[in-house]
Amino acid sequence: MIRRELLKAMALASAATAASTLVPGVAFADLPEETNTDVQWKKTPCRFCGVGCGLLVGVQKGRAVAVKGDPACSVNKGLACVKGYHSIQVLYGNDRLKKAYVRKDGVMVETPIKDALDLVASKMKETISQHGKDAVSIYGSGQWTIPDGYCASKLFKGCIGTNNVEANARLCMASAVTGFLTTFGKDEPMGCYEDIDHADVFVTWGNNMAEMHPVLFSRVLDRRAKKPGVEIIDLATRTTRTSHAANHSFLFKPQTDLAVANAICHELFEKGMVNEEFVKKYTAFKKGKTNIGYGLEDGFAFKDKMESIDLKEFKTFLADYTPEKVEVISGVPASDIRYMAKLFGDPRKKVVSFWCMGANQHTRGTWINNLIYNIHLLTGKISQPGNGPFSLTGQPSACGTVREVGTLTHKLPYGVVMKEAARRKAAEIWNVPYENIPSKPTYHTVEMFRALDRGDIKFMWIQVTNPMVTMPKLNRYRPGAQKDGRFVVVSDIYPTPTTDVADVILPSACWIEREGMYGNSERRTAHFEQMLQPPGEAMSDTWQLIEVAKRLGYSKQFPYTPKDHIEQIYEEYRLFHKGKTHNMAPYEVLQKESGVVWPYVDGKSTLWRYNSKYDPACDATKDFDFYGKPEGKAFILARPFEDAPEKPDKEYPFWLNTGRVIEHWHSGSMTRRIPTLHQAVPEAYVELNPVDAKAMGIKHGEGVKLVTRRGKIEMPASVGGRGTPPEGMVFVPFFDENHLINNLTLDAFCPISKQPDYKKCAVRVEKA
């Protein structure tokens, strides 16, 4: 008490001196101050990652001027990350595309957008009449809004009649989708972010969450700070900020996560930690094909076949994966594997698994997704608050637009093209003849770019994505797109290496310059209104598609009005998802709320699916009901460890791993135009292990040459920087178009999901 009084007195004395000039009401002369603070705050999901933070954007005099986290949004509760806080700066780059451009004699010529849209439509007609419907294609993204993707699918699949619809989400979450479908029969996570606030253990599977999903990771850290004993386990191939923040970091050799997951299951059985009642009631054991290939050759085809097995056979399968055997394969000590199994198996602990690109960009991506589910199913730790496998996504609407609208070759807004019922439903809602929609999928993304290279596809329209930075093995696909007889239309907001290969560039409205919706990782659909006018002749991707559809003669299918088209499209789209398993919230609800989680049934979001306590779609007589599979039983799948297609060898002795940094988004076409972010990480670099760097005499900042079977590149070394790869691995972020690392990567993919593996190929490292 005495000290307190003393301190107060001290404070009074010193502060009075220090602040004697501060007189309320008197402004200081040298700094201009805002007298008109009439800033309007409007809600929107963030433009960047799949976390889907709610932001409030301050708009003043027709410009976005400030950002804060939306306290009303349960995702982030008022917090954002450096990308979100600076997101609005992306609107104001000096080189914003404001006009359309058309290539004439090799030169891009500014053209009125109406004329450019005329040309796009006439080129499509011409291509279809000369080469057939499957010669035209559209390639979009998980940054498409829901109405963008919906219009693309309706135009191409419904009206034109081709399944040549793909999106870059194929490169980022296709394995998550096939993982869900093979195990549960229904896509997207069963739980929600609220799981974080209940869990005792977090396991990140090849997921640098501290940088890639920072706001969620902060929520994890808050949970750990609040509850004693909460642990974070980082299971990774490279030491990252997440590893340092975790309680334990276990490094495995690339690709061997498959073996580690199976070893955890082995140990669960060995130590009697399997939840036998749950397994008996709610799961079925299955196996699929093995030695399934890598898709390296054009036209590669694969179809999995599920067979039932019994518990005994499953245990026999696991016999190859004792912790000791897997220690040899993976490099993870058997004691650490047992430690993880104990955490999963402890009935008193609630466990959440997180993963993203490490598991998905994987030539056995579907399998590793399945294997993580196996662990949660064997322990019954699923579909309950604090217990669940949670597949994170990378893009703001990878779930909303690509998975839910179904902008992939085999998908429709509800169901797959192979199913007659799904085609009939789509034809009815779209007001097109049933026969229009082909029953066979055509090209997945890698194969679509191969088809463009071969000339099977002549016309490609690319929206909201930058494949000439993000496709693997670019040294094949860039020249492929530039060949004679190919016509490439690119809708974007800035010039990029992809607009460099375009024949027509359409200027797009960005994010809050138009109205739209995104859907995040936890099944949350979030709406944003148009807050600003797009610059020049820039037009939303949705409206570009509508304009072209009208020019192709589909006015009847695209009767939307400029003022209300987003509401009209969304309400039409919602018809696909009626019912308790997938119902979407009505437009008016989306307008009011900071995102709404589906299934939205009787005015209420379903936060935990498959649990009859929370999910009205379940058979109420059972505690759990995995209604996507027969008898409500999820599949526990025997998936073996199979090695990567290209491993380090004598000639190319290192692993090449690629990824992101917190400051930059994907190909950097947006974040590099945000001054704060660009200045933070101005260029790409190659991370080396200090031991390797020393052996080669390479110091931090010095030039390094990387060579793979596909290409070579020079860039500065990073030693002791942000991340540290183990000996024998290098890591390169892919955001920098001046250092196109994807010239070097391999286009091998998971045969089930067709998602390429950007994390593993063999590289030679030399001092430049």
Next chain:
Amino acid sequence: MSAPKASPGCAVGILGLFMIVPFVVAHWVEDSFHHDPGGHSTALKTLLNSPLEKKTAPMVVPDPVEGAKVRTLREFYSRRAYPGAPPVIPHPAGREDLMGDSCLTCHAQGGYVPKYNAFTPLSPHPEKSNCRQCHVPQSGKAKGFVSNWSKVNPPKRGQSAMGGSPPRIPHTLQLRENCASCHVGPSAVEEIRVSHPERENCQQCHVPRTTQELFRSSLGKKVDGR
């Protein structure tokens, strides 16, 4: 009164010794993720409805070091993309492989740093440890890309409702609920240092412009009634 003794790197000042950081942390963390479907997080509501006293440390002001550099308001805003943006890290930022745990060694405590001849600015939210989630250093090496971004002017100070009445708080309190961290002490920007730090219950007299700041516009119409 004597100045805090300098120590290598970051000296912990008197301020640091008596800042009851854990107290602040416990309250904020406890509330920060309770969802309130009606609107604001419980944390914010609590903040707005309860005396600030519980949430802030005693406002203790060490004597400034003779000749120590003090940030001007202009410098303060130059580190932010807009008023209210997370400031960039203006000094070499140490180990890049950490999320920023080491930042708090200085920025949760405060104190005089001989190396910079200045007092460490205090974080108003030291309970958040993933510092580099929002705060990033600037290399100054980036080339290309010109931005037409224009900063809005900072809010006017001293906005009294009536002549002579206590000015309102002109900024949001999100992540900045601890008034003392920025408005009290030798690390505070001189122009915004408070003249009466001994009166701890700031919001007894200073009212945030909350309606406009904290309520979002709904359906394109402002709902703050202004």
